[in-house]
Amino acid sequence: MITIEPVEGLPEIREGDDLAALIAERAELRDGDVLVIAQKAVSKAEGRVVRLAEIEPSAEAGELAAGEDPRRLEVILRESRRLVRTRPPLVIAETRHGFVCASAGVDSSNGPEPDTVVLLPEDPDASAARLRERLRELTGAEIGVIVSDSFGRPWRQGTTDVAIGLAGVQPLVDLTGERDPAGYELHATVIALADELASAAELVLGKTRGIPAAVIRGVDAAGEGTAQDLVMPRERDLFRGEEPGP
Amino acid sequence: MITIEPVEGLPEIREGDDLAALIAERAELRDGDVLVIAQKAVSKAEGRVVRLAEIEPSAEAGELAAGEDPRRLEVILRESRRLVRTRPPLVIAETRHGFVCASAGVDSSNGPEPDTVVLLPEDPDASAARLRERLRELTGAEIGVIVSDSFGRPWRQGTTDVAIGLAGVQPLVDLTGERDPAGYELHATVIALADELASAAELVLGKTRGIPAAVIRGVDAAGEGTAQDLVMPRERDLFRGEEPGP
Numbered sequence: 001m002i003t004i005e006p007v008e009g010l011p012e013i014r015e016g017d018d019l020a021a022l023i024a025e026r027a028e029l030r031d032g033d034v035l036v037i038a039q040k041a042v043s044k045a046e047g048r049v050v051r052l053a054e055i056e057p058s059a060e061a062g063e064l065a066a067g068e069d070p071r072r073l074e075v076i077l078r079e080s081r082r083l084v085r086t087r088p089p090l091v092i093a094e095t096r097h098g099f100v101c102a103s104a105g106v107d108s109s110n111g112p113e114p115d116t117v118v119l120l121p122e123d124p125d126a127s128a129a130r131l132r133e134r135l136r137e138l139t140g141a142e143i144g145v146i147v148s149d150s151f152g153r154p155w156r157q158g159t160t161d162v163a164i165g166l167a168g169v170q171p172l173v174d175l176t177g178e179r180d181p182a183g184y185e186l187h188a189t190v191i192a193l194a195d196e197l198a199s200a201a202e203l204v205l206g207k208t209r210g211i212p213a214a215v216i217r218g219v220d221a222a223g224e225g226t227a228q229d230l231v232m233p234r235e236r237d238l239f240r241g242e243e244p245g246p
Numbered sequence: 247m248i249t250i251e252p253v254e255g256l257p258e259i260r261e262g263d264d265l266a267a268l269i270a271e272r273a274e275l276r277d278g279d280v281l282v283i284a285q286k287a288v289s290k291a292e293g294r295v296v297r298l299a300e301i302e303p304s305a306e307a308g309e310l311a312a313g314e315d316p317r318r319l320e321v322i323l324r325e326s327r328r329l330v331r332t333r334p335p336l337v338i339a340e341t342r343h344g345f346v347c348a349s350a351g352v353d354s355s356n357g358p359e360p361d362t363v364v365l366l367p368e369d370p371d372a373s374a375a376r377l378r379e380r381l382r383e384l385t386g387a388e389i390g391v392i393v394s395d396s397f398g399r400p401w402r403q404g405t406t407d408v409a410i411g412l413a414g415v416q417p418l419v420d421l422t423g424e425r426d427p428a429g430y431e432l433h434a435t436v437i438a439l440a441d442e443l444a445s446a447a448e449l450v451l452g453k454t455r456g457i458p459a460a461v462i463r464g465v466d467a468a469g470e471g472t473a474q475d476l477v478m479p480r481e482r483d484l485f486r487g488e489e490p491g492p
Contacts, residue, residue, distance in 0.1 A: 002449055004248040085484040092484065100401040109435070150437070154400055154485035155346040155478050158418045158438030160445065162402065172404045189355070191396070191448070192404030199406065200446035202437070203248055203465050219449050232401050238331040238338065239400035239485065 006204040007035075007213035015047035020134035027215050029141040034216040035131070036201030039149040039164055040107060040118055041212035042127050048119040050075055064088045072108060075117055079104035084240075092152075095120060098231040099164060101151045121147065124165025125226040132167040144169035144221055148198035148205075154239070161202035163194035163227050170194070170223025171230050192230060193221060252450040253281075253459035261293035266380035273461050275387040280462040281377070282447030285395040285410055286353060286364055287458035288373050294365040296321050310334045318354060321363055325350035330486075338398075341366060344477040345410060347397045367393065370411025371472040378413040390415035390467055394444035394451075400485070407448035409440035409473050416440070416469025417476050438476060439467060 057070035066088035080093035147165035303316035312334035326339035393411035
């Protein structure tokens with residue numbers, strides 16, 4: 001059996017907070033558990049917050065804004081390595097980490113104060129590794145940590161949560177070469193375990209209830225890797241989505 | 247707390263099996279539970295199995311096969327409404343239901359015998375509704391049912407499970423207009439609840455262990471809708487992926 005427990009009672013996270021300590025006080029962690037924490041809490045603790053008052057929008061940001069706040073679009077452009085699709089003010093972009101998502105992961109909701117936006121962590125795998133290390137220090141438990149975010153998908157409505165950073169968790173489970181019960185060899189069956197864990201945790205994370213973390217118990221997920229392993233390599237990507245050329 | 251329990255000890259499913267009865271004998275179902283069942287078990291019970299020996303491949307199937315079995319490609323073409331991307335023998339297609347996935351959902355593994363492939367159910371929402379009705383009859387429990395399948399995603403490695411059919415489950419949770427703890431109104435925040443439930447269940451479904459069903463308890467997911475609500479409407483789809491024109 002798998003259980004998923006919300007970490008309840010966390011305060012509003014501020015820059016410099018010891019997130020691991022706040023969690024360790026509120027969750028009983030055991031070896032093998034997976035802690036899933038929403039990117040926004042991590043980003044806020046790391047001070048990845050931008051005041052729009054300090055942003056000077058470019059002409060490109062103005063065009064993409066389509067009447068919305070061009071400063072927000074300017075931040076999105078700065079966080080983007082490449083624009084994948086645009087339908088102003090909607091921008092699907094590849095972030096500097098290689099993730100393809102709406103607004104390059106820049107989020108206007110749940111900011112620490114009005115007129116701020118929250119960026120993705122600089123290096124979400126490193127964030128996960130630091131949290132894991134600090135939680136081991138505080139609790140002695142050998143756990144996995146996933147930093148999650150809500151991404152839209154082509155062709156399907158709504159967001160599902162995915163892993164944008166991880167530590168001590170196997171990102172992918174490769175069944176290639178294993179056999180199903182009928183003896184048929186499974187070809188190219190790779191399961192995005194860390195993304196499924198992130199989605200499972202989202203079932204208890206409340207965007208409106210202020211619950212940014214959950215503990216999953218009972219999944220054999222311990223392993224090595226990074227969230228970069230979940231990014232499709234360029235040469236295998238059938239959906240690079242070039243912008244219309246010049 | 248959420249719990250996810252595998253339904254263990256199910257036999258290999260055959261055409262005509264009373265899937266609901268087989269599950270009811272092995273799982274204790276309560277009001278509010280969500281039963282997630284792998285598409286393949288449903289398809290096999292419904293006889294959605296094709297013998298490749300009976301398939302005459304077209305020239306197009308031969309080209310797409312790139313040396314693999316052209317009869318399998320022929321079945322994929324027949325199940326497709328539209329090809330989205332091809333890199334022979336890999337085909338990403340839109341199924342007649344509107345789902346975009348590899349091989350139009352046609353699966354060669356876990357077939358009931360060698361040289362058979364398994365198709366998606368004709369109408370997975372109807373399959374879910376029938377299972378739900380029959381389980382209510384057998385157990386008295388008012389549950390939700392999701393028929394799940396493993397889909398790949400653009401830009402990300404590995405598959406996650408999604409809902410291709412459902413009954414008694416809210417497919418999407420729309421938070422638009424609700425406020426986060428900071429009082430910021432959430433714009434365009436729609437969560438694909440049914441897909442997250444499918445992914446959560448996959449954590450206990452064993453492709454190699456022959457466990458095709460799981461029971462999720464503790465999620466407030468009861469509601470109306472169909473898996474068609476999870477399909478992005480054509481006019482909002484930024485990734486229609488037209489094939490190269492004539």
